[in-house]
Every structure is written in C-alpha cells, then in structure tokens.
Amino acid sequence: MIGDAQTITGYFERAQVAKTMVDDGRWSEAGDLLRQLLTDVRSYKISTSNREDVESKNVSKLFFLHYMSFLQAFLKALEASMKLVLQNARDEDELHDAMTRQSGSPEPPADPDVWSKPSPPLPTSSKYNAKKGGTVPKTQPSKSASSAASYAPSAADTKPANPSQGILPPNSAGESFDASSYDSYIVQAVRGTMATQTENTMSLDDIIGMHDVKQVLHEAVTLPLLVPEFFRGLRSPWKAMVLAGPPGTGKTLIARAIASESSSTFFTVSSTDLSSKWRGDSEKIVRLLFELARFYAPSIIFIDEIDTLGGQRGNSGEHEASRRVKSEFLVQMDGAQHKFDERRVFVLAATNIPWELDEALRRRFEKRIFIPLPDLDARKKLIETSMMGTPQSNEINYDELAAKTEGFSGADVVSLCRTAAINVLRRYDTKSLRGGELTAAMESLKTEPVRNCDFEAALQAVSSSVDPDTMLKCKEWCDSFGAM
Numbered sequence: 001m002i003g004d005a006q007t008i009t010g011y012f013e014r015a016q017v018a019k020t021m022v023d024d025g026r027w028s029e030a031g032d033l034l035r036q037l038l039t040d041v042r043s044y045k046i047s048t049s050n051r052e053d054v055e056s057k058n059v060s061k062l063f064f065l066h067y068m069s070f071l072q073a074f075l076k077a078l079e080a081s082m083k084l085v086l087q088n089a090r091d092e093d094e095l096h097d098a099m100t101r102q103s104g105s106p107e108p109p110a111d112p113d114v115w116s117k118p119s120p121p122l123p124t125s126s127k128y129n130a131k132k133g134g135t136v137p138k139t140q141p142s143k144s145a146s147s148a149a150s151y152a153p154s155a156a157d158t159k160p161a162n163p164s165q166g167i168l169p170p171n172s173a174g175e176s177f178d179a180s181s182y183d184s185y186i187v188q189a190v191r192g193t194m195a196t197q198t199e200n201t202m203s204l205d206d207i208i209g210m211h212d213v214k215q216v217l218h219e220a221v222t223l224p225l226l227v228p229e230f231f232r233g234l235r236s237p238w239k240a241m242v243l244a245g246p247p248g249t250g251k252t253l254i255a256r257a258i259a260s261e262s263s264s265t266f267f268t269v270s271s272t273d274l275s276s277k278w279r280g281d282s283e284k285i286v287r288l289l290f291e292l293a294r295f296y297a298p299s300i301i302f303i304d305e306i307d308t309l310g311g312q313r314g315n316s317g318e319h320e321a322s323r324r325v326k327s328e329f330l331v332q333m334d335g336a337q338h339k340f341d342e343r344r345v346f347v348l349a350a351t352n353i354p355w356e357l358d359e360a361l362r363r364r365f366e367k368r369i370f371i372p373l374p375d376l377d378a379r380k381k382l383i384e385t386s387m388m389g390t391p392q393s394n395e396i397n398y399d400e401l402a403a404k405t406e407g408f409s410g411a412d413v414v415s416l417c418r419t420a421a422i423n424v425l426r427r428y429d430t431k432s433l434r435g436g437e438l439t440a441a442m443e444s445l446k447t448e449p450v451r452n453c454d455f456e457a458a459l460q461a462v463s464s465s466v467d468p469d470t471m472l473k474c475k476e477w478c479d480s481f482g483a484m
C-alpha cells in the first residue's frame, strides 16, 4: 500500500510539473512528460506483496482505482487543453509568417502597441447552423485548408482562384462564396474565429427577465423574417442595436438566443480581436465579415465590447490602425443598412461602458438599450432555474434569498448557487476519508440536499461584482441617448 501511495503521489507531482510547463509555454517538454506519464499510469500494476489480508487488499484496490481514474481524467483534460493552446500558438505563428511573407519584410509595426499586445487565443472551431429553408453543412476544413499552406501561400500558388474552397460551406441556396479577392489566411481567420456560429438551441424563454429587450429583438430580428411584407417603407426593420449594461447581465446570452430563435447565422467577434490581432489586415477582415454575413443571411453579427472598436474618434490615444478599422466598420454598417435589404444582416453590439462610444457609431445603432441588473423577481427565478436538478431542502426560502442578492448581476446569482451547491461538501469531513469510505461518502453526498446554511455560507463568499458607479453611469448614458 505504501509503495502504491508513493507511486501515485509521484504521478500527481509529475502531472503538476507538466501543468506548470504548459502554463510557462514549454509545450514540447510538457508534451514529452505527459506522454511518458500516461504510459506509466496505464502500465502501472498494483502491488500485492505488502498486503496482509483480503480486506486491506480490497480497500487499497478501491483507493488505487479511485485515484488512478481521477489522474487519468486529469491528464486527458490537460493533454486536450495543451493541444488546443498549441494549435492556437501554431495558427498565430503561421498567420504572422504568412503576413510577413506577403508584405516582403518582417513587420516594423507602424503601431507598436497594437502589434506588441497579443490578444488571448481565439476560438478555432466554427460550425454553421441550420438556416431557414435548409441546412448549411458543417465545414470540414480540407487537409490543405487546415495546414500551414492554407495560411501561407507558396510562391507558385500565391492566390488560389477561390481561397474559400474547402474553408467555407455553401450557403442555403447551395452557392459558394467567391473569396478570390482575399488571401486564404484572411478567409480562414474569419471562418475560424469571427464567423463562429451558434449551435445552441437556446430560446428567448431561456433568458430570465428582460421582457422589453426580448420584445424589441423579436420585432427587429425574428418578425421581419417571418412576415417581411409587413416590414416595408416606414416599418422597415431596425438594423443595429447596442446593449449597454453591467457585466454578467446576459447580453451575450440574449444575442445567442435571438440568433438561435430567428435561425440566423451568428457571427460573434470581440472588437479587441479586430483592432489588435491582425495589424494591417483588420479592415479586410471587417469587410469579409460583413460580406459573409450577407452571403449567409439572415445573419446576426454580434460585436462584444464595441467600445474598444468604437471609442471616441480623434482621441489623442487613438492609433491610426484602430481609426482605419473603425472607419471600415462604419462603411460596412452603412452598406449592410442600405444595399442589402433582402439579405438581412442585423448588427448587435454590447458594451459595459457606452459613454466611450464614438458619436458616429452611436448614431448607427438605432436602438440603444439599457440592460439592468436583474430585479427581485428575476433573481428569484434565476435561483430557482439554477438549482433545478440539484437536490434541495424545503427549508430554502427563495424570496428571502432573492432579497439578499440585491445588486447582484445574473452571473453573480448563478455563481452564488454553484457555491451553495458545492458547500454541501463542506458539511462533511471528506479530508479524512480514503478509498471505499470516500467513494461511499461521495455517493451519498450526491443526493444530499442543499440547505439554507449552504446558501448562508455562499453569501459570505460571493458578492456583487458590479460597481454601482459604473452601473449608474451606464444608466445615465442610456437615459440621455437610449432608444427602446
């Protein structure tokens, strides 16, 4: 048993070392260590030499199995996350190499700040959703599309006839997008990061509260698709809307829900990505984003943190590159609003600091809506919904709990419930349990109801993440410029 325990502890220590390597960006070393560790874990056999009797053998076996399965799951998760990070790092390198080759010289950035601050890794997977009247097939990037060659055109093949081939799926009419005026790495960038589409089956009913916002979105996005003949002339549908409110109030959630409910293609992009990721190519990316949105219409382009893109123009701190991206964005918004009425593109943006918005951009968002913190009813419903499926005691008074969470955002309320659900564990001394005892205790804890005391403890640990001053400023901006 002692030998087994020592070996297992050793595995944990090596796994921790591998994780540190991943955190430090030492991918290759971490990969080697993980591979070796996995081999060792798989081939490890429990020793029986130091077992005295059958009972102790069984206990140690259970203990062993419990930890081995935990360790294997941990290693697998670590390996998967490392692969993802590696892929992102490789994509960024290839993208950068391709751009350098393209321009013929290695950078000297005109905008050093923009170049030197890398954005966090962007999502790489992207799937196309079912659209009205047909299903857009999921993209299966071809071998060449996903390889370095697709990012970095070779001398012999600088520009393929249609770089979207193998990268972009046909639209619902079966047409292929002609991306011949774009380099394939730009198409890949938009396809892989900005054109990520929702696969969710969310509905507006999943959003708690926000009745007015849901109504406006229903009128602006869903109804014009269902009864286009009504939305003519003076009734032509709204084209752009900005949601302003504190963090964690469900702005992103509502964007996803309306895209899903209206069966629209969903493009989601953070403006930080646009303004800093691909210096010099950002304008092209914005252009392609809008072109693709029209091609796969009906579409919703969701821009998170629009303030980053649409900050006050002419500010001394504003970089030339950011200015160009913003100008392109304004041009594209106008294009989306006038020329392609039959190809519905709805631009939805979100911000926590609306007062930072450029005036020109603000005007283009015809609807400017304040997303408040959830009220008492909404908080109660959020608690009830979050707790659904988790055993809970009848003693819990949701009205009282809702009253105690005044000032919480929706995300804070969800966090409170999660903390309370986990607090069940703290009522028991699981630290002293081992092997079969621990397994049995955990099994019975699954059905142990969450009690008032768990919520009380959670309320000590979780508080509102919203700064009241920022929230007030947000509300004041909406009172001055808002339009429901």
Ligand SMILES: Nc1ncnc2c1ncn2[C@@H]1O[C@H](COP(=O)(O)OP(=O)(O)OP(=O)(O)O)[C@@H](O)[C@H]1O
Pocket: 206, 207, 208, 209, 210, 246, 247, 248, 249, 250, 251, 252, 253, 254, 304, 350, 351, 352, 382, 409, 410, 411, 412, 414
């Ligand atoms: N009205 C709501 N209905 C249901 N869940 C909500 C609601 N508001 C917040 N939540 C919960 O909070 C989480 C965070 O919400 P979301 O990311 O949409 O907020 P956000 O306003 O976009 O935040 P940020 O400004 O930080 O991007 C959601 O995943 C959900 O669990």
